[in-house]
Amino acid sequence: MKIRKPLSKICLALGMIATTTLSQAALLGVMPNEPIVDFGGAGIVNYDATTGLVTISGTPATLFQSNPFLYGEVLGTGVDDEKLVTIKLHVDSAGHLVSGITGPDLTVKGSIDIDFDGVPDYDGILLEAEVIAFGFEDGVAGASDVFDLRFNTVAGALAPLYNGKDIALNVVSETSVEFLTPFAGGFATNFMGQAKGVLGATDPVQPPSPVACQLDVVATCSLEDNAAGKSKCRIKVSKSPKHWEHVDVDFHGHTFRRSEYGMHGHQVPTWANRYPTTNVTFSYVVTNTGNTPVSNLLLTDSFETAVIGVPALLAPGASVTLTRVEKLSEGIDNTVTVMGEYQTAVCADNDVVVIKDKLRERREHDEDRYKDKGKRGE
Amino acid sequence: MKAINFGIGALAVLLGTAGSAQAGLLGVTQTFPDVSLSSAYLIYDSNGIDANTGLLRVVANATTLNEGAAAGNSTLTQSYLGPGDTAPDVVLDFRIANGTGSLVAGTFVGGTVGIGYGTSPASVSKFSWQGALTGFGFQADGKAFDATWTMGADQYLSMPATLSQFTNGSFVGGLGGIKISNSVAFTTQSFANDWVFGTSAATSTLINGYLSGLTTPKKVNSTVLVDAFVAQPVPVAPVPEPETILLMAIGLAAIVPFARRREASSDAAT
Numbered sequence: 314m315k316i317r318k319p320l321s322k323i324c325l326a327l328g329m330i331a332t333t334t335l336s337q338a339a340l341l342g343v344m345p346n347e348p349i350v351d352f353g354g355a356g357i358v359n360y361d362a363t364t365g366l367v368t369i370s371g372t373p374a375t376l377f378q379s380n381p382f383l384y385g386e387v388l389g390t391g392v393d394d395e396k397l398v399t400i401k402l403h404v405d406s407a408g409h410l411v412s413g414i415t416g417p418d419l420t421v422k423g424s425i426d427i428d429f430d431g432v433p434d435y436d437g438i439l440l441e442a443e444v445i446a447f448g449f450e451d452g453v454a455g456a457s458d459v460f461d462l463r464f465n466t467v468a469g470a471l472a473p474l475y476n477g478k479d480i481a482l483n484v485v486s487e488t489s490v491e492f493l494t495p496f497a498g499g500f501a502t503n504f505m506g507q508a509k510g511v512l513g514a515t516d517p518v519q520p521p522s523p524v525a526c527q528l529d530v531v532a533t534c535s536l537e538d539n540a541a542g543k544s545k546c547r548i549k550v551s552k553s554p555k556h557w558e559h560v561d562v563d564f565h566g567h568t569f570r571r572s573e574y575g576m577h578g579h580q581v582p583t584w585a586n587r588y589p590t591t592n593v594t595f596s597y598v599v600t601n602t603g604n605t606p607v608s609n610l611l612l613t614d615s616f617e618t619a620v621i622g623v624p625a626l627l628a629p630g631a632s633v634t635l636t637r638v639e640k641l642s643e644g645i646d647n648t649v650t651v652m653g654e655y656q657t658a659v660c661a662d663n664d665v666v667v668i669k670d671k672l673r674e675r676r677e678h679d680e681d682r683y684k685d686k687g688k689r690g691e
Numbered sequence: 692m693k694a695i696n697f698g699i700g701a702l703a704v705l706l707g708t709a710g711s712a713q714a715g716l717l718g719v720t721q722t723f724p725d726v727s728l729s730s731a732y733l734i735y736d737s738n739g740i741d742a743n744t745g746l747l748r749v750v751a752n753a754t755t756l757n758e759g760a761a762a763g764n765s766t767l768t769q770s771y772l773g774p775g776d777t778a779p780d781v782v783l784d785f786r787i788a789n790g791t792g793s794l795v796a797g798t799f800v801g802g803t804v805g806i807g808y809g810t811s812p813a814s815v816s817k818f819s820w821q822g823a824l825t826g827f828g829f830q831a832d833g834k835a836f837d838a839t840w841t842m843g844a845d846q847y848l849s850m851p852a853t854l855s856q857f858t859n860g861s862f863v864g865g866l867g868g869i870k871i872s873n874s875v876a877f878t879t880q881s882f883a884n885d886w887v888f889g890t891s892a893a894t895s896t897l898i899n900g901y902l903s904g905l906t907t908p909k910k911v912n913s914t915v916l917v918d919a920f921v922a923q924p925v926p927v928a929p930v931p932e933p934e935t936i937l938l939m940a941i942g943l944a945a946i947v948p949f950a951r952r953r954e955a956s957s958d959a960a961t
Contacts, residue, residue, distance in 0.1 A: 344874060344875075344912065344914060345890065345914060346890065346891065346912070347890060347891050349730065349890055351727075351729045351730065351916075352727075353725070353727025353729075353755040353757050353766065353918065354721065354725040354726075354727045354757050354918040355723075355725065355727075355758070355759065355760050355764060355766055356760075357760055372755075372757075372766045374727065374729045374753060374755045374766075374768045375729040375730065375752060375768065377729070377730045377752055377890075379891050379894070379895040379896070379897050380891075380895070380896070384752065384770070384772045384777075386753065386768050386770055387768075429773060429774045455716045455717070455718030455719070455720075455837075456716060456830065456835055457835065457870065457872055459872070483874055483914045485872045485916050487720075487721040487918075488718075488719075488720045488721060489720060489721040489722065490720055490721070490722045491721075491722065491723065491759070491760050492760075507721055507760060509727055509918065510916070511890070511914050511916065513890065
């Protein structure tokens with residue numbers, strides 16, 4: 314098509330005083346930073362509502378970076394003398410990005426001579442990338458439409474210049490006498506408009522922090538009131554009818570197995586009364602060490618009965634201290650587990666407090682396991 | 692975006708109103724041929740002309756002549772950078788009353804379009820568009836500006852065969868438009884203080900040569916896209932010269948008595 318056009322079509326429309334606002338604010342707000350590649354006013358943005366395919370195409374003009382200085386015009390490739398920018402992506406009828414296309418969603422093709430020696434320093438596919446975000450803004454009353462996009466997985470001859478970066482693309486579509494069905498703010502119908510734009514580097518999107526919660530539990534024991542808690546206490550061991558069994562625990566779909574110490578439904582035999590027991594006070598300090606509240610708290614230890622006083626919610630930084638008293642006549646390892654939730658995240662912690670026999674000399678009939686009784690001063 | 696199309700009649704009327712724009716776009720509609728600016732910066736000196744008149748300069752690394760948007764249309768890019776030259780060139784300048792943003796009327800109305808030849812050798816294709824601005828509009832948020840202008844001179848050197856229709860003077864007298872988009876809005880900026888917008892505007896030293904007259908300019912990184920375009924000049928009907936009018940009057944005076952006699956003789960015959 315040449316420039317001779319009917320006079321009625323090439324009038325320049327003037328005088329319509331526009332309002333100063335734009336109607337829709339759905340842009341990503343990404344900004345192309347150097348190095349940049351631009352394409353001029355002969356570009357086109359086209360949308361096919363049947364397939365949801367947005368196509369932006371144009372002719373790349375220059376590559377530019379101010380520091381260190383880098384500049385070159387984009388010329389046709391040595392193979393087919395073609396220079397071209399194409400972007401293709403699929404959106405839904407509301408303009409939300411659905412997907413890219415098979416193959417690169419962004420392609421920049423051409424050749425560039427950056428040292429002005431007449432020999433291309435880059436030639437062929439200059440850039441390829443995959444679209445990950447799409448935004449748009451409908452201009453009103455003479456203002457231009459604007460589209461912006463973000464790409465990652467950058468490849469091509471210029472990719473080393475974008476090492477570790479995403480690519481941002483800003484596209485402006487002006488009111489033009491050449492296009493009678495430009496973007497009107499929606500994606501339910503086809504549109505085609507003029508386009509020019511700039512692409513360049515932008516910092517990659519930080520992946521959203523994984524939703525997390527964090528709990529800490531410290532378990533201690535003591536044999537006397539107001540005594541400082543210890544991680545290990547010693548009692549006079551005699552004989553006990555209690556025993557260990559495995560119990561499955563369900564925590565909101567997460568199942569774990571723990572060992573439980575007790576009678577497990579059996580009657581306490583009369584002989585047990587002949588053996589002395591020691592009151593051991595267990596103390597469990599549960600702390601929310603994360604920066605999110607923790608709900609649905611569950612605390613288990615190695616005993617049959619539930620720990621009393623477990624709160625439903627623990628705020629960030631908050632602690633709660635829970636205690637229980639057990640009459641023991643043999644050594645055990647009391648494993649304490651705390652679990653909680655924040656949104657979809659589950660967090661847990663555990664600690665072990667050990668009850669052992671008092672220190673004494675090894676006797677002749679001690680079983681092998683008494684070898685670990687230790688020595689005084691331990 | 693809503694397509695805006697006005698007839699020539701409306702255009703003629705509306706052109707007469709241009710030149711006194713307050714905040715608000717003119718609503719210029721893009722057409723071809725079109726010249727796009729690469730890596731453009733907006734550099735505004737609030738007292739660049741005098742105490743009441745600011746100077747908005749648009750500088751660019753390159754300009755690209757776009758024949759049209761249809762398949763097969765050609766483009767031609769010319770650079771203002773090259774070996775030993777890392778400073779962009781001034782392509783547009785607007786004189787703006789620093790109190791209102793309107794164009795300054797006077798001996799120099801509005802400013803100029805000065806798309807110069809590129810820095811490449813004469814054997815390389817290049818083009819030049821020169822003209823005078825006639826109208827100026829802007830969004831109050833600073834994200835869009837537009838303008839009207841008239842082509843004063845257009846010249847072409849060593850044009851490729853695909854752009855052979857561009858010959859010297861093809862568009863002289865043609866009415867044109869300019870569209871500028873700026874991705875970042877004004878915050879504290881206005882036409883009463885100094886500012887710079889463009890890619891890496893805050894750090895680039897390549898534009899320092901244009902900043903010497905500015906007073907603590909606010910430098911803002913943004914994407915600035917600019918193009919200037921023009922339509923074929925409207926053919927003007929030939930205006931009779933005074934001598935011609937006089938001859939026509941004499942001839943008419945001679946014909947009228949003759950026509951009356953013919954009318955009288957015709958009545959007598961009946």
